[in-house]
Amino acid sequence: MPFAATILLVIGWIGFHADSVWGHGGEEHGDARPQQQSSLSSGLGNGAEGDLFEAVITPSEDGSAWIYLSDLGSNAPIAHAHIEVEASGTPGWTGKGETTAAEGVYHLNWTLPPNDAVDLTLTISGVNGSDLILVQVPAVTHTQAAIDPPRWDKQRFLVPGAIIFAVVLLGWWAFGKRGKPKAMGVVAGVLSLLVAGHSHAHGGEDHGASSQEPSSVTGMANRGGTLPKASQFLLDVRTAIAASREVTQTIRLVGRAIPDPAFHARIHPQAPSRIGYDPAFPSPRSGQRVKRGQTLAVLDPVLSAMDKAGQRLSLFKGERLETTMGREMVLAPMDGQLTDVHIVPGDVVTETDVLAEIVEPDRLWVEAVLYDLSMAGRITGGKASTRQIPGAVFPLTLMGVSPKVNPENQGLHLQFAIGENSGQVKLGMPVDVYADxxxxxYPVAIPRRAVLEHGGIPMVWLKVAPEKFEGRPVRLGRKTEAWVEILAGVLNGEKVVVQGHNQLNAMR
Known part of the structure; x- marks a missing residue:
């Protein structure tokens, strides 16, 4: 009897401590409860646009606010502007934006209401004109998500109590029976069911979204995000407005820089000679500036044989008017800079050898080859650029079109004069010619530098809000050296990013 009572007590103790088995830990399986957050969190502010400017108001840590002022079209910061601010409410407030050391950033020495929405009217006067902007600042609140209080689990106490009661009742019943072994087997089976913890599942309720549906648009097409105005100023993000534009159609030609014929000289000897050495006339070097009449070389004539002296020697002596002790002085025919100098004392030269060339570096032309002969009569001028001088564009004036097809490349040679060269383009440099x-x-035109490629697909970044950007694929049409026609993807009035693409590409 004591042994059986001990067994019953142990079984009852296990039943008391047996917990129910739940299908989950009691957490909420539905969508997360929305939390109220500050509308000015993560460094973002509230912005608005006017006719000329764009303003973003961002709170500072001390309770005041910053005003970021930029040009509406280019997103360039606007400095030295006069900003008057008027706040709605009771009582209202008026003040001015104070200029700071940062370009385009102004300090608003006024504390934003912590729990009230306010409308700020900005009256802006700048170099480009005056503008009026209304910025709506919502109430700034900081609340935490409500935490459910711990629930008292009734089953943790009711179920073990019922088990203890059943154990005691069945124990007394079993010991009161004659067939104690059979009765004890029944008791053991019933106790196994009672002691075993209950398994609680659910009725098929929604557990929330387990995975995101695959997007039909992949890659850069659906990329976008926010970038605070302060970061835009720091990273020099610039934009341009898509609009209908009349552009000059061009065709691209391959060309190279050649000397201006009016400022180019090529020097040959008059007869077979040997280049002499004279300390009074040192050998010139390439790149040296020379003046007209300056001595470049001293030549000693070479006669092939004595029997050929005759008339050739007489003719030679008759033509040698500017000589010193039988030597011929080679003189510079014009002012300029030496190039391709081949004057080495002791060398024997003939009439076909070039001793030196003289050019004027600031007076160069461009020679290009045109293969579409039907376009020859439509070309009026153009522009030139080269990868060796990034960002530089040189205006070209058409000087002439050859009437002869070159037998080597089967094209017409066009010659253009370079304007405003300033010595940047060098003789012989390859250039790209965009002939007008x-x-x-173009119904919708954007700058060509705004177009990027992602996986072989052209795309652009658009600024859809003062601090929001969106990547979008586009379909391109006709192109010039600076503009491209957009057939699909961008509408007139939308702002495309033309500078700062790398920072936006890294944005998630």
């Missing part, structure tokens, strides 16, 4: 062929209208 007429005027065309």
């Amino acid at each position: 062929t007429g005027v065309a209208t």
Whole structure:
């Protein structure tokens, strides 16, 4: 009897401590409860646009606010502007934006209401004109998500109590029976069911979204995000407005820089000679500036044989008017800079050898090859650029079109004069010539540098809000050296990013 009572007590103690088995830990399986957050969190502010400017108001840590002022079209910061601020409410407030050391950033020495929305009217006067902007600042609140209080689990106490009661009742019943072994087997089976913890599942309720649906647009097409105005100023993000534009149609030609024929000289000896050495006339070097009449070389004539002296020697002596002790002085025919100098004392030269060339570096032309002969009569001028001088564009004036097809490349040679060279383009440098062929209208045109490629697909970054950007694929049409026609993807009035792409590409 004591042994059986001990067993019953142990089984009852296990039943008391047996917990129910739940299908989960009691957490909420539905969508997360929305939490109220500050509308000015993560460094973002509230912005608005006017006719000329764009303003973003961001709170500072001390309770005041910053005003970021930029140009509406280019997103360039606007400095030295006069900003008057008027706040709605009771009582209202008026003040001015104070200029700071940072370009385009102004300090608003006024504390934003912590729990009230306010409308700020900005009256802006700048170099480009005056503007009026209304910025709506919502109430700034900081609340935490409500935490459910711990729930008292009734089953943790009711179930073990019922088990203890059943153990005691069945124990007394079993010991009161004659067939104690059979009765004890029944008791053991019933106790196994009672002691075993309950398994609680659910009725098929929604557990929330387990995975995101695959997007039909992949890659850069659906990329976008926010970038605070302060970061835009720091990273020099610039934009341009898509609009209908009349552009000059061009065709691209391959060319190279050649000397201006009016400022180019090539020097040959008059007869077979040997280059002499004279300390009074040192050998010139390439790149040296020379003046007209300056001595470049001293030549000693070479006669092939004595029997050929005759008339050739007489003719030679008759033509040698500017000689010193039988030597011929080679003189510079013009002012300029020496290039391709081949004057070495002791060398024997003939009439076909070039001793030196003289050019004027600031007076160069460009020679290009045109293969579409039907376009020859439509070309009026153009522009030149080269990868060796990034960002530089040189205006070209058409000087002439050859009437002869070159037998080597089967093209017409065009010659252009370079304007405003300033010595940047060097003789022989390869250049890209964009020859003007007429005027065309692009219904939607954006700068060519705004177009990027992602996986072989052209795309652009658009600024859809003062601090929000969106990547979008586009379909391109006609192109010039500076503009491209957009057939799909961008509408007139939208702002495309033309500078700062790398920072936006890294944005998630």
